[in-house]
Amino acid sequence: xxxxxVTPQSVDFSKWxxxxxxxxDLCDQSPVRGCLIIKPYGYELWEAIKGGLDRRxxxxxxxxxxxxxxxxxxxxxxxxxxxxxxxPELAVVTIAGGKELEEPLxxxxxxxxxxxxxxxxxxxxxxxxxxxxxxxxxxxxWELRTRPFLRTTEFLWQEGHTAHATAEExxxxxxxxxxxxxxxxVNDAAIPVIRGRKTDREKFAGAMHTYTIEAMMRDKKAxxxxxxxxxxxxxxxxxxxxxxxxxxxxxxPWTTSWGLSTRMVGAIVMTHGDDxxxxxxxxxxxxxxxxxxxxxxxxxxxxxxxxxxxxxxELSNAAIRVHVDRREGQSPGFKFNDWEMRGVPxxxxxxxxxxxxxxxxxxxxxxxxxxxxQFVPQAGIxxxxxxxxxxxxxxxxxxxxxxxxxxxxxxxxxxxxxDVIEKGGWARGWWxxxxxxxxxxxxxxxxxxxxxxxxxxxxxGACLLTGKESAQVVLFAKAY
RNA sequence: CGGGGCGUAGCGCAGUCUGGUAGCGCGCUUCGUUCGGGUCGAAGAGGUCGUGGGUUCAAAUCCCGCCGCCCCGACCA
Numbered sequence: 001x002x003x004x005x006v007t008p009q010s011v012d013f014s015k016w017x018x019x020x021x022x023x024x025d026l027c028d029q030s031p032v033r034g035c036l037i038i039k040p041y042g043y044e045l046w047e048a049i050k051g052g053l054d055r056r057x058x059x060x061x062x063x064x065x066x067x068x069x070x071x072x073x074x075x076x077x078x079x080x081x082x083x084x085x086x087x088p089e090l091a092v093v094t095i096a097g098g099k100e101l102e103e104p105l106x107x108x109x110x111x112x113x114x115x116x117x118x119x120x121x122x123x124x125x126x127x128x129x130x131x132x133x134x135x136x137x138x139x140x141x142w143e144l145r146t147r148p149f150l151r152t153t154e155f156l157w158q159e160g161h162t163a164h165a166t167a168e169e170x171x172x173x174x175x176x177x178x179x180x181x182x183x184x185x186v187n188d189a190a191i192p193v194i195r196g197r198k199t200d201r202e203k204f205a206g207a208m209h210t211y212t213i214e215a216m217m218r219d220k221k222a223x224x225x226x227x228x229x230x231x232x233x234x235x236x237x238x239x240x241x242x243x244x245x246x247x248x249x250x251x252x253p254w255t256t257s258w259g260l261s262t263r264m265v266g267a268i269v270m271t272h273g274d275d276x277x278x279x280x281x282x283x284x285x286x287x288x289x290x291x292x293x294x295x296x297x298x299x300x301x302x303x304x305x306x307x308x309x310x311x312x313x314e315l316s317n318a319a320i321r322v323h324v325d326r327r328e329g330q331s332p333g334f335k336f337n338d339w340e341m342r343g344v345p346x347x348x349x350x351x352x353x354x355x356x357x358x359x360x361x362x363x364x365x366x367x368x369x370x371x372x373x374q375f376v377p378q379a380g381i382x383x384x385x386x387x388x389x390x391x392x393x394x395x396x397x398x399x400x401x402x403x404x405x406x407x408x409x410x411x412x413x414x415x416x417x418x419d420v421i422e423k424g425g426w427a428r429g430w431w432x433x434x435x436x437x438x439x440x441x442x443x444x445x446x447x448x449x450x451x452x453x454x455x456x457x458x459x460x461g462a463c464l465l466t467g468k469e470s471a472q473v474v475l476f477a478k479a480y
Numbered sequence: 481c482g483g484g485g486c487g488u489a490g491c492g493c494a495g496u497c498u499g500g501u502a503g504c505g506c507g508c509u510u511c512g513u514u515c516g517g518g519u520c521g522a523a524g525a526g527g528u529c530g531u532g533g534g535u536u537c538a539a540a541u542c543c544c545g546c547c548g549c550c551c552c553g554a555c556c557a
Contacts, residue, residue: 089556139557144556262557294516331518332515333517333518334515334518334519336518
């Protein structure tokens with residue numbers, strides 16, 4: 001159960017994060033190095049994320065399927081860049097059933113290869129395209145340094161895999177799914193994101209292009225929150241997937257893949273959380289309204305609970321996720337703090353005075369103390385709560401947008417970039433450097449190019465590092 | 481993989497230097513009290529001191545090995 005104070009963000013953000021994920025009851029430490037136990041409250045948050053995404057995937061014509069956890073080692077090796085990118089972090093099964101396996105099995109770090117192997121069988125004709133598949137799964141990447149939700153050895157995600165008849169269609173799919181992620185992030189998770197393309201240095205192993213949504217956490221570091229890859233014909237060729245087009249000519253299809261993981265839970269925590277705990281956007285909050293009953297005597301208890309039960313039912317009938325805190329050992333004050341730690345957007349207090357006055361106290365998590373507390377009539381409680389939830393959702397997004405706008409700075413020269421990065425912020429500037437130049441900047445400042453934003457100012461400018469004329473601006477930031 | 485730190489009750493720690501029958505705070509259980517912003521009190525439960533060996537009359541404590549975890553650096557959703 002949540003308890004006591006947490007290290008303030010201003011003192012040590014990293015420590016704040018590490019404490020809060022446990023205190024808010026999202027997760028537990030695992031006996032296995034680098035792995036994470038996701039507790040019911042944290043898993044409900046993930047389920048809300050899943051729900052929001054899955055609905056959007058279906059709406060854009062995708063179907064869910066499931067492929068094996070184990071992948072023959074040889075599959076990984078078929079695409080040169082892919083195997084090079086992943087081999088350092090693979091877990092490999094060499095013994096099973098008490099015997100050494102003839103061919104080792106890799107625990108999937110991602111499923112392109114095993115899915116392409118199926119696509120080879122499923123795709124014969126242009127009539128089989130586009131093929132639009134998604135899977136919800138766990139994957140394993142043997143990470144050296146891990147953090148709850150942000151980077152763990154095993155994590156949950158979805159991975160979409162599609163195949164198309166033309167390069168244009170594949171590119172459109174890649175962009176569409178990035179837009180789906182952005183729409184979810186902004187409208188459900190209340191996380192403003194910047195859409196853009198990764199540089200070659202940062203792109204997915206085996207991809208032609210990688211697109212990303214980048215979000216700013218409250219410590220001003222960047223978090224890649226979802227990615228979408230245009231794989232070109234790389235995997236189709238490596239797996240010999242071919243189809244006959246309308247002219248009866250054999251063609252390689254164009255494939256894409258896109259993923260979003262439990263890292264999104266960390267993104268929500270770090271985008272909205274404050275020193276009192278989580279602040280969950282209503283659309284993804286497992287509990288949207290918690291009711292804390294207040295009474296002294298048994299007589300008071302029975303009338304208070306009667307009102308509590310009635311209001312609770314009204315709210316849940318209106319599809320509001322409501323929870324009544326019936327615990328008896330704890331004082332109301334304790335419960336207030338406890339639910340604030342868990343980030344419940346709205347707290348309703350019902351006491352003897354409310355029973356008498358036909359009122360209810362509503363406190364909103366996004367505004368501290370008295371400022372966020374109001375008394376409303378019990379009649380019309382559903383509408384009042386609904387309005388409040390909408391307002392909180394919008395306010396969290398606005399606060400995150402404000403923070404981000406205040407901390408993105410345009411820079412013209414390298415020393416300006418260094419200054420911005422050192423103070424904590426994102427640096428945006430013209431760029432014509434090479435991959436090696438990026439590497440040098442990372443070494444010297446810790447910052448990397450997060451993306452080449454789709455939203456470009458237009459025109460041309462002098463590269464902040466080389467001075468060469470460039471037509472694109474990029475975003476530099478320290479990242480998780 | 482390199483550098484540093486730590487393994488003692490569910491959690492956080494003291495005890496280790498100087499060997500002598502294991503302690504504190506929080507949490508937990510029961511009872512009472514309190515209840516509109518983290519109530520208070522009483523009585524309880526709970527530990528192979530990470531692990532294997534060695535020294536000793538006696539080891540959480542000294543010696544050797546092993547395992548695990550955390551932090552800091554190079555790689556990553």
